[in-house]
Amino acid sequence: MVLKLILRRISDISAGRDHLLILTSAGHVYAAAASHNYPDKGQLGVPGLTWATRPKDRPYDSPLRVVTAGYLKINQIATGNYHSVLLDYNGGVWTFGDNSYGQLGFDYLPDQPTRDSPAELLLQSFYPSPITATCYQIAAGGMNSFYMVDAAQQQDQKVTADVWASGKGLWGELGNGKWTHVQGKPTKIKALSGLVECKHMPPSEMVNTV
Amino acid sequence: MVAPDSNEDYIRAPRRIPPFNNILLRDLKLGNGVGRMFYTVHPVVLNIWSKITIIVAVDEKGNVYEWGIGYGKGIKEPEVVLAGKDIQRIEASADRIFALSKDGTLYSLPISKVDQQEGPKPDEPSWIPFVKSKAPISYKTLTVPLEYFDKYLLHLSETQYGAQADTT
Numbered sequence: 001m002v003l004k005l006i007l008r009r010i011s012d013i014s015a016g017r018d019h020l021l022i023l024t025s026a027g028h029v030y031a032a033a034a035s036h037n038y039p040d041k042g043q044l045g046v047p048g049l050t051w052a053t054r055p056k057d058r059p060y061d062s063p064l065r066v067v068t069a070g071y072l073k074i075n076q077i078a079t080g081n082y083h084s085v086l087l088d089y090n091g092g093v094w095t096f097g098d099n100s101y102g103q104l105g106f107d108y109l110p111d112q113p114t115r116d117s118p119a120e121l122l123l124q125s126f127y128p129s130p131i132t133a134t135c136y137q138i139a140a141g142g143m144n145s146f147y148m149v150d151a152a153q154q155q156d157q158k159v160t161a162d163v164w165a166s167g168k169g170l171w172g173e174l175g176n177g178k179w180t181h182v183q184g185k186p187t188k189i190k191a192l193s194g195l196v197e198c199k200h201m202p203p204s205e206m207v208n209t210v
Numbered sequence: 211m212v213a214p215d216s217n218e219d220y221i222r223a224p225r226r227i228p229p230f231n232n233i234l235l236r237d238l239k240l241g242n243g244v245g246r247m248f249y250t251v252h253p254v255v256l257n258i259w260s261k262i263t264i265i266v267a268v269d270e271k272g273n274v275y276e277w278g279i280g281y282g283k284g285i286k287e288p289e290v291v292l293a294g295k296d297i298q299r300i301e302a303s304a305d306r307i308f309a310l311s312k313d314g315t316l317y318s319l320p321i322s323k324v325d326q327q328e329g330p331k332p333d334e335p336s337w338i339p340f341v342k343s344k345a346p347i348s349y350k351t352l353t354v355p356l357e358y359f360d361k362y363l364l365h366l367s368e369t370q371y372g373a374q375a376d377t378t
Contacts (some may be wrong), residue, residue: 009314010354015301020308022316022354030354034303034318061318063354 016079016097019043022063027073029086030063041082042116043097049116068094068118078140080167085145086118091134093147094118101143102184103167123149123164126186130154143168147186162193214277215286229288234270241266241280241302241321264321266307272296274309282323291326291347292317308352319349 012023020034031044038051038060045066054060068074072088079085083097083104095104096118102108105121124133130153137148144167152159164186165174172179175189213221215228241264264280267288274292277285292309295317299310302321309317320326329348 010310010316011314013299013301013308013310013316015303015308017304020301020303022352024354025314028354032352034308035305037304061352063352065354 012077014077014079016043016084017081019079019084020063021066021077021079021084023074023077027075027089029066029074029077031066031084032063033061039082041098042114043079043082043084045084045096045116045118047117066118069120076138078138078145080140080144081142083140083143083145084118085138085140087135087138091136091150093121093123093135093138095121095145098143099184100182101168102182103140103143103145105145105147105166105184105186107184108182121147121186123147123186126164126188127151142173144173145186159197160193161195161197163189165189214288227288230267236268236270236272236298237300238268239266239300239302239307240264241278264302266300266302268297268300268309272298272312274300274307276307276321280321285323289323292319292349316352317349318352319347 009025010022011025014021014023015034016039018033018035018037019039020032022030022032024030029045031046033039033044033054038054040050044064046064049064051060055062055064066086068086068088072090072092072094074086075089076087077084078087080097080103083095083099086094088094093105096115097104098114099106099108100113104115104119123135127133132152132154134150134152135147136150139146139148144165147164147166149162149164150159151162163175165176166183166186167173169176169178169180169183174180174183174187175191176187177190178187180187213225213227264276264278265288267275269275272295273290274295274297275288276291277288281289291307295309295315296312297309297317298312301308301310305321305325307319307321309319311317320329326347326349331344331346331348332350333342334345335342
């Protein structure tokens with residue numbers, strides 16, 4: 001009983017405008033309607049769920065389980081206004097919800113402006129093959145998603161950290177120096193990319209190298 | 211308005227909010243264009259929309275404070291809306307606040323003061339045995355029972371595939 005309680009402990013929450021994501025310490029994700037507007041852009045991540053098909057035997061704002069392909073354990077959750085981003089323990093990124101500005105990380109498709117089931121965003125495809133890309137942190141806000149990626153060289157194990165952004169860039173939110181209305185394919189934020197960790201370097205030396 | 215005691219439209223320099231002197235914060239959330247529904251049916255929706263702000267804060271004891279136009283007009287000081295729950299994290303949607311306590315309990319309460327006072331109030335255990343009292347504000351707790359919802363998932367996929375099979 002105690003173990004069961006621990007397993008379903010809520011460890012993090014994240015709310016969009018109309019929905020709420022709940023992460024438990026077991027790595028499970030739940031989504032719930034969170035306002036007077038029932039989420040209709042697929043941001044709950046439960047395929048086929050609408051106001052009409054919602055489970056009628058409980059309040060409309062009850063949490064429902066969200067699963068990725070392969071029932072992966074989830075490490076982090078993030079929500080924008082109308083979309084959701086999940087990060088699994090393998091460093092893979094899953095997105096669902098509204099894609100009208102490309103915030104899900106792929107180009108806007110007129111016949112599929114929203115997606116209601118989590119699908120993986122292959123950050124690996126933005127790197128050449130000798131580099132392994134693992135996402136270690138995600139963030140989302142408004143109509144944007146941000147992905148922080150560790151890119152490891154396979155030969156010398158050199159790791160650099162990159163930050164990618166996708167979504168609405170009309171007001172410079174993407175940080176790439178462009179004012180793109182819709183940005184589906186993630187763009188790299190130059191100022192925050194190619195960073196190398198140097199924790200063994202004493203501060204005095206760091207001043208000299210700069 | 212972020213500074214609850216001010217009538218200025220814009221505040222150009224950071225300033226201290228006096229009620230928070232000597233209080234440390236655990237979490238803070240700003241919301242824009244949120245709050246009670248009737249503001250959204252105002253004729254000048256666009257103008258007023260961006261001005262309906264709320265600020266929710268959690269102090270070091272886990273009490274939740276709230277202020278801003280979305281909470282209630284003319285309130286000059288942050289007010290404690292949820293006390294004694296040991297809240298760690300807060301989030302806000304378009305009209306509800308979600309508060310996660312240290313023991314993993316998730317509370318959901320309306321943003322606006324009117325809804326908090328008029329909505330259904332849950333029972334709370336009191337210090338007198340066998341006597342329950344009503345909570346001072348309207349809120350509910352959200353739980354995630356695992357087995358139950360896995361069953362629902364299965365049900366939904368069955369109906370989906372069933373419908374597809376029918377059409378083809």
